Amino acid sequence: MDAKSERKEGVLVFFINGRLDAFGAQQLDEWIKGTLHDDDKELVLDLSGSTYLSSGGLRTFNVLKKEMKRRNGRFALAGVGEYPKKVLDMAGFTTILEIFPTTDAAVEDIKKKRKNPTLFNEIFYKKIEEEGVTLTIEPGWMTSPPALRVTGDLHKILHAQLTEADIKTRKFSEITYSLGLGALGADKKEAMPLLGEMITLYGSMVWLPTDGNNTPDFLTPLDAETDVPVYTGFNVTLDGPFNEYLSLDTKDPEGISITDIYRMIFAGAVDRGVKTYKGIVAIAIWGVIAGVASSGIKKAPVAGTALPKGASIMDPAQSATWMASDTSMSYKGDTLVSFGIGIDLAHDLSGYKKENLDALYYANPANKGASKAMYLHNHGVVFRGVPYDSSLDLNSQVKKIVSDATFVDMRHLLDSTRIRRAKIGVAYIQDIVKEQ
Structure with a gap:
């Protein structure tokens, strides 16, 4: 048996040729698993090329129907031939499955009956639209002015001068959304040589140890008040709530870059007079990936690592030794949960102390052709098999995903990383606080 797939009007369609026996059903199951993206909600199987169906195929149909129901979507068959129809009738499946004469008829019916999310209080919602991209804006609930809390010395990291005295400890409960350089371990001495890119998301800490294995590690304590510490040489934490929540949707299957997401947020804030x-x-993203481009530090920037005096690990002559990058645009269709900060360099930044701004800023040489109008710093975690639904609450979903979903990878995101659709929390930062 063989099959080909395509997306018609946003509906994933599989055209099946051959026998849907036990072996064929097993093949189909693997093909669909490899093709199904986390934001696919509708699936049609075109059986016009299949003349045989057995219990193996029926089991697959049942599994797919349940999966589409879990995603609040639809599953349908099209072009069912005479013998497969008899098998469906005999098994009672014609009363529980949607069956259409052709794929076009199935897709048309799905389009007509799609549940278009209605905004429950339209007066509070606004839209920013560009060609093929829509941002729908919903206000958050303000309890305190959002601020960034900076721990550690970025200069010492960039110049590989970290000592044990520079390593700070944090409880999981203190860092809901944060990014930086960190490690887990029995004590500071054990953690220091492993310091790597890190992100915390609702009580979970994910990091990329600099042990040469290029394999992320993570920990989600059952008790957020546990005394297992996070060791960090540099950490930027969001204190306070998100001012707004954005629902991002793109028509282009290649999505939109992180650079353009920030650019639209910056421009929209100015245009709306926020x-x-x-x-x-500071933004948190839960979205569907069009392609991840990433980088990561390869060696812990601790004192005594033989970096030439005055040099930075980001210098062109040094960066290849210290930094790894991957621009292959991986993980298409998987789920991304990320946290990051963006500085609009074209905006008046005089409301912040210069030394506090300097505590956030550095240029990553892996960001080839990065915009000189902004500085972006984002870390993200990749998950798989998480149905995407923009009507759900961002923070609740992030908390659920990091606790329950299938973990795949964690990386420092390059600005060229692309997202197809997303729910985004945006905090307009009022202050930067440096901790001693």
Whole structure:
């Protein structure tokens, strides 16, 4: 048996040729698993090329129907031939499956009956639209002005001068959304040589140890008040809530870059006259990946690593030794949960102390052709098999995903990383606080 797939009007369609016996059903199951993206909600199987169906195929249909129901979507068959129809009738499946004469008829019916999310209070919602991209804006609930809390010394990291005295400890409960350089271990001495890119998301800490194995590690304590510490040489934490939540949708299957997401957020804040916008935002993203481009530090930047005096690990002559990058645009169709900060360099930043701005800023040489109008720093975690639904609450979903979903990878995201659709929390940063 063989099959080909395509997406028609946003509906994933499989055209099947051959016998849907036990072996064929097993093949089909693997093909669909490899093709199904986390934001696919509708699936049609075109059986016009299949003349045989057995219990193996029926079991696969049942599994697929349940999966599409889990995604609040639809599963249908099309072009069912005479013998497969008899098998469906005999098994009672014609009463529980949607069956259409052709794929076009199935897709047309799905389009007509799609549940278009209605915004429950339209007066509070606004849209930013560009060609093929829509951002729908929903206000958050403000309890305190959002601020960034910076721990550690970025200069010492960039110049590989970290000592044990520079390593700070944090409880999991203190860092809901944060990124930086960190490690887990029995004590500071054990953690220091493993310091790597890190992100914390609702009580979970994910990091990329610099042990040469290029394999992320993570920990989600059952008790957020546990005394297992996070060791960090540099950490940027969001204190306070998100001002707004954005629903991003793109028509282009290649999605939109992180650079353009920030650019639209910056421009939208200016155009709408957002009074709390001072040129810096922190954002959390739950979305579907069009392609991840990434980088990561390869060696812990601790003192005594033989970096030439005055040199930076980001210098062109040094960066290849210290940094690894991957621009292959991987993980298409998987789920991304990320946290990051963006600085609009074209905006008036005089509302922040210069030394506090300097505590956030560095240029990553792996960002080839990065915009000189902004500085972006984002870390992300890749998960698989998470149905995407923009009507769900961002924070609740992030908390659920990091606890329950299938973990795949964690990386420092390059600005060229692309997202197809997403729910985004945006905090307009009012202050930067440096911890001693």
